[in-house]
Every structure is written in structure tokens, then in C-alpha cells.
Amino acid sequence: MYRQRQEKTDNILAEKALQTDEFLSLGDKSSTDWDKAWSNFRKKGKKTFFSQFSPNKYVTWNPKRSNYPLSEEVDPIKRTERSNLRIWTGPEFTLVGVIIIVTVLLVYTILVPAK
Incomplete structure (x- = not known):
């Protein structure tokens, strides 16, 4: 008797789980996961020259410890x-320098008329 009741309960639970899975797999066609959509949109976006630039490729952020003797480390000069x-x-410094140079060239190009 107990075994039959347990099997019946297990069957009902399995059936409900199956219905829930089917419901979730169908989903609501009108709803959209905007986070997922936005991340896909950003991934598909056109990559510009500057978006691919990474200073980490050219700069060492954690340089190794210097091999100078301690006397040179203490020397103020x-x-x-x-x-x-x-x-x-x-x-x-490099980024600021490039910005200044480009700005000066742009201002020069705009203000000095071509002769």
C-alpha cells in the first residue's frame, strides 16, 4: 500500500516536472531577455581601431625589481x-602627448587656410 502510494506520488511529481520543463522551453514569445540581447548586440558591433588597442600589449605594469645596489637606490639623484x-x-604621458599633438595639428589645419 505504501509502495503504491509512493509510486503514484513519484509519477505525479515526474509528470509535473515534465510539464514545467515543457513550459519553460516554450517560453513567452513576447518577452525578451534584454541583457542577453544587448550583450549580443555589443559583440556584433563594428570594432573600431581604438577599441582593439590595448596598452597592456606595450607597457609592463609590474616591472621586475631593479638589480641596482642599495647605494644607488638611496642616492637622491x-x-x-x-x-x-x-x-x-x-x-x-604617452596618451596625453598624443592628444596634445593631434589637437595642435587639428587646430593648425583648421586655422591656417590652404594657399
Whole structure:
């Protein structure tokens, strides 16, 4: 008796699970998963030159520890030279420099008429 009741309950639960799976697989045709749609749209979007540029390809963000002797590390002139070199070779400096150069060339092109 208990076994029959248990089998009947299991069959009912299995049938409900199957109906639920069928319902979920059909889905509501009018609803749209906008997050998924937007991510697909962005993936399919046209890639520009700058969207493919990555400074990580050209810049080492975690350089290895210097092999200089401690006396050179403590020397204020060497330390200043090293910090200046770090500024000059940083990606921010390069980006700002490129922006300034392009801006100057653009302003020059617009303001100076072609003769």
C-alpha cells in the first residue's frame, strides 16, 4: 500500500516536472531577455581601431625589481632620475602627448587656410 502510494506520488511529481520543463522551453514569445540581447548586440558591433588597442600589449605594469645596489637606490639623484624616467615612459604621458599633438595639428589645419 505504501509502495503504491509512493509510486503514484513519484509519477505525479515526474509528470509535473515534465510539464514545467515543457513550459519553460516554450517560453513567452513576447518577452525578451534584454541583457542577453544587448550583450549580443555589443559583440556584433563594428570594432573600431581604438577599441582593439590595448596598452597592456606595450607597457609592463609590474616591472621586475631593479638589480641596482642599495647605494644607488638611496642616492637622491639616481632616485630622481628613475622617477622622471617612470613618468616619461608611463602610458598616461604617452596618451596625453598624443592628444596634445593631434589637437595642435587639428587646430593648425583648421586655422591656417590652404594657399
